[in-house]
Amino acid sequence: xxxxxxxxxxxxxxxxxxxxxxxxxxxxxxxxxxxxxxxxxxxxxxxxxxxxxxxxxxxxxxxxxxxxxxxxxxxxxxxxxxxxxxxxxxxxxxxxxxxxxxxxxxxxx
Amino acid sequence: xxxxxxxxxxxxxxxxxxxxxxxxxxxxxxxxxxxxxxxxxxxxxxxxxxxxxxxxxxxxxxxxxxxxxxxxxxxxxxxxxxxxxxxxxxxxxxxxxxxxxxxxxxxxxxxxxxxx
Numbered sequence: 001x002x003x004x005x006x007x008x009x010x011x012x013x014x015x016x017x018x019x020x021x022x023x024x025x026x027x028x029x030x031x032x033x034x035x036x037x038x039x040x041x042x043x044x045x046x047x048x049x050x051x052x053x054x055x056x057x058x059x060x061x062x063x064x065x066x067x068x069x070x071x072x073x074x075x076x077x078x079x080x081x082x083x084x085x086x087x088x089x090x091x092x093x094x095x096x097x098x099x100x101x102x103x104x105x106x107x108x109x
Numbered sequence: 110x111x112x113x114x115x116x117x118x119x120x121x122x123x124x125x126x127x128x129x130x131x132x133x134x135x136x137x138x139x140x141x142x143x144x145x146x147x148x149x150x151x152x153x154x155x156x157x158x159x160x161x162x163x164x165x166x167x168x169x170x171x172x173x174x175x176x177x178x179x180x181x182x183x184x185x186x187x188x189x190x191x192x193x194x195x196x197x198x199x200x201x202x203x204x205x206x207x208x209x210x211x212x213x214x215x216x217x218x219x220x221x222x223x224x225x
Binding site for chain 2: 010013014017020021023024027028031032035036037038040041044058061065068069072091094095098099101102105106109
């Protein structure tokens with residue numbers, strides 16, 4: 001892992017740490033508050049705060065996870081660094097696309 | 110020679126690093142599915158509702174407890190790494206890693222107690 005990727009992984013980890021604490025609290029909260037689609041959408045629909053929080057979360061998670069995938073592939077698989085990097089970028093883009101799609105579905109619908 | 114090179118693998122901190130990596134890998138597998146399911150909220154959430162009804166079974170709840178453990182242990186393990194890298198060294202890293210793992214187990218059990 002080069003210095004640039006190392007810094008990105010650490011910066012995204014530092015950004016996500018407080019977000020994950022809040023997310024765990026949200027998980028505990030919703031398990032007591034009912035888990036139907038209507039319950040979820042009533043909290044998320046039209047919420048700029050919710051979209052911003054999870055927008056930052058998705059972006060940071062996609063970067064952090066793809067760097068992690070690249071590290072694991074280059075250390076634990078026979079793939080070359082170049083191919084590991086390409087697969088990791090593809091994974092990061094897929095994760096970001098799915099994550100932002102979910103946010104749009106929960107906030108704008 | 111090989112036995113000597115592998116001796117560190119019994120160390121609590123080596124296990125902590127392995128747990129951090131495995132939990133990260135598991136979350137990498139889970140996250141696309143999680144986002145995909147949340148994306149089912151389109152069209153007033155009818156498809157999301159049918160998934161949520163499916164997920165309301167004991168085995169899925171146990172799996173969710175496992176995910177809470179993985180997320181917490183990855184968070185706490187990552188925080189320990191960030192603290193080591195950015196602040197002065199503190200002794201007792203093995204104990205801190207053990208407490209992080211124990212806390213993660215407790216939080217996962219509290220989650221399971223709430224959903225059952």
